[in-house]
Amino acid sequence: MKYAVEIMPTAQKELYKVSYNIYKRSMQFIDSLSQDPRPIGCKKLVGSQNR
Numbered sequence: 001m002k003y004a005v006e007i008m009p010t011a012q013k014e015l016y017k018v019s020y021n022i023y024k025r026s027m028q029f030i031d032s033l034s035q036d037p038r039p040i041g042c043k044k045l046v047g048s049q050n051r
Contacts, residue, residue, distance in 0.1 A: 002035065003034045003035075005030055005031070005033050005034045007030065015027070
């Protein structure tokens, strides 16, 4: 099952500010979340609610 990953406009602006190499790595990781939204080693944030 493939999930949709949306990047908020404010986050997109911040991504544009970083170097191209960091931007590319970040986008690859974000894209991988559409295949596996809970990769090995991830932890649920304390106090967050399931949505």
